[in-house]
Amino acid sequence: MSKRIEIRDLNIFYSKFQAVRGVNMVIEPRSVTAFIGSSGCGKSTVLRSLNRMHEVIPGAYCQGEVLLDGVNLYDPAVDPVRVRRQVGMVFQRPNPFPTMSIKENVLAGARLNNSRISRSEADDIVERSLRGANLWKEVQDRLDRPGSGLSGGQQQRLCIARAIAVSPDVLLMDEPCSALDPISTLAIEDLIKELKETYTVVIVTHNMQQAARVSDQTAFFNLKAHGQPGELIEIGSTEKIFHNPDQKATEDYITGRFG
């Protein structure tokens, strides 16, 4: 549970187009790291490279290393399906399986890994995951109703429950609150702070206040010019990046002078 991520000399391509260049960073276990930066600088691309989701896109590939507790996820001997089990992902729009019950939504990934889960094991996974996603109290009396009947914020917590049901080491979140109202957003932010007790969390956000509220470390990405690859400009404690960054480009972005 909760592993250290080290990214070494990562270059990321969509066929001939290089989207990201030369990223190096360390993400400690039991912490939240926020990726910020203007649109198109490669935040989501880097995030997707951390669980080998990037290469699912035809023609897309990476060069470099992503180490999870010292093991390179891109080593030819490593099974990408196993990587995606270890490194879970939550997307921008809550995407529960609409016809499945709340309970079956939570169990979807767990059933893929093991088709013979006993009833009591399934009940345990459902309760543990829904409690972990701060949703249990709201749905415990309607576990057999469709996941699509929940509010947007509840659906996103259901997706988080589905991600943690397979006991990952890392949770990736790509703008998890961008489709949510402010109250649901705060509920997810509170949850992120709890999740870091157990998992390594990496979140892409356009919301600076959100990065400042939830993250321990912030990584600022930028593009030198349109059509150029995105680069990691600066990474540091969120306190430092927001109050005393080393790079002028970071300061300009944080203070809203561009981006």
Ligand SMILES: Nc1ncnc2c1ncn2[C@@H]1O[C@H](COP(=O)(O)OP(=O)(O)OP(=O)(O)O)[C@@H](O)[C@H]1O
């Ligand atoms: N599936 C794809 N095929 C080809 N190019 C892509 C694909 N997805 C993203 N790109 C390109 O890669 C670059 C980085 O995109 P990415 O979505 O990672 O940026 P981002 O910083 O997450 O942007 P945003 O903040 O707008 O979500 C952009 O130039 C984008 O057009």
